[in-house]
Amino acid sequence: MKLAQAFVLTVLASSVLLAHDFFLFPSSFRSSGKDKIKVTIHVDDVFPGKAVKWSVSRVLRFEYRFGAASSDLTKKAPENDSSGVVVPVEGTGTHMFALDWAARLIELKADQFSHYLASEGLDHVVKMRKERGEENKNGRERYSRYVKTLIHSGLENSEALSKVVAQTIELVPLDNPYAKKVGDTISLRVLFRGEPLANALVSSTYAGATDKPDTYAQSSRTDDRGMVQVKLTHEGPWLVRTVHMLPLVNDKEADWESWWASLTFEVQ
Numbered sequence: 001m002k003l004a005q006a007f008v009l010t011v012l013a014s015s016v017l018l019a020h021d022f023f024l025f026p027s028s029f030r031s032s033g034k035d036k037i038k039v040t041i042h043v044d045d046v047f048p049g050k051a052v053k054w055s056v057s058r059v060l061r062f063e064y065r066f067g068a069a070s071s072d073l074t075k076k077a078p079e080n081d082s083s084g085v086v087v088p089v090e091g092t093g094t095h096m097f098a099l100d101w102a103a104r105l106i107e108l109k110a111d112q113f114s115h116y117l118a119s120e121g122l123d124h125v126v127k128m129r130k131e132r133g134e135e136n137k138n139g140r141e142r143y144s145r146y147v148k149t150l151i152h153s154g155l156e157n158s159e160a161l162s163k164v165v166a167q168t169i170e171l172v173p174l175d176n177p178y179a180k181k182v183g184d185t186i187s188l189r190v191l192f193r194g195e196p197l198a199n200a201l202v203s204s205t206y207a208g209a210t211d212k213p214d215t216y217a218q219s220s221r222t223d224d225r226g227m228v229q230v231k232l233t234h235e236g237p238w239l240v241r242t243v244h245m246l247p248l249v250n251d252k253e254a255d256w257e258s259w260w261a262s263l264t265f266e267v268q
Helices: 003-015 110-119 123-131
Strands: 021-026 034-044 050-052 059-066 069-072 085-090 093-108 139-153 169-173 185-192 201-206 218-221 227-231 236-247 256-267
Touching: 021 093, 021 139, 021 236, 021 256, 034 093, 034 139, 085 139, 093 110, 110 123, 110 139, 123 236, 139 169, 169 236, 169 256, 185 236, 185 256, 201 227, 218 227
Parallel strands: 139 256
Antiparallel strands: 021 034, 034 050, 034 085, 059 069, 059 093, 093 139, 169 185, 185 227, 201 218, 201 236, 236 256
């Protein structure tokens, strides 16, 4: 492995960065219907966290969808300070941005990896490691991110954004959160490679819910159809997130691969 990669692995392993959430966060979740909004990437263990560099080389796909229209923004350059991408949000309704972020490698000590698996609800991986006698083996992992954000413009409520955009792992909202109010519930479906992902742990939280790292307001598992519900208990920005992991075979760099999905929106 190259020296630069080894350095990255060491830094990440020292702080167990995989527990940190990665999500899109716009400068505003609301638009007049003719605004330019900066979309940033936030990484932190407490929501809403802080912005990190928008690296075009890591962007595999950045797509904008509004109604039946879609635009490929993959090559769009970030602001001069690399803090995010400014995009026009025009038209009344709900706008969706989807980002696929390139994979990276990490290696964690055995006890760190076991703790991380348990905290993320990856019980099938915990079981597999035990069956293989690998509880004391370091966790070598390749991980990638598939994230979305929803921005609403105008006063009218639009239909639920239930269209699949073919991310490897995808959170598909079946209800439009902008058509809901505090106390309501929204349904989502988790897809993995286009198929419903059963028994996936889906966690959600809102801005200001806690200052304790890697803690969420609510968590529940998907049913056999990949369905899960989130109760919108508070106003403000919300994060919904999940992760899936599978073993790798004959891979020189990693023994496991994980795929992370997140969705952000605002509740009023």
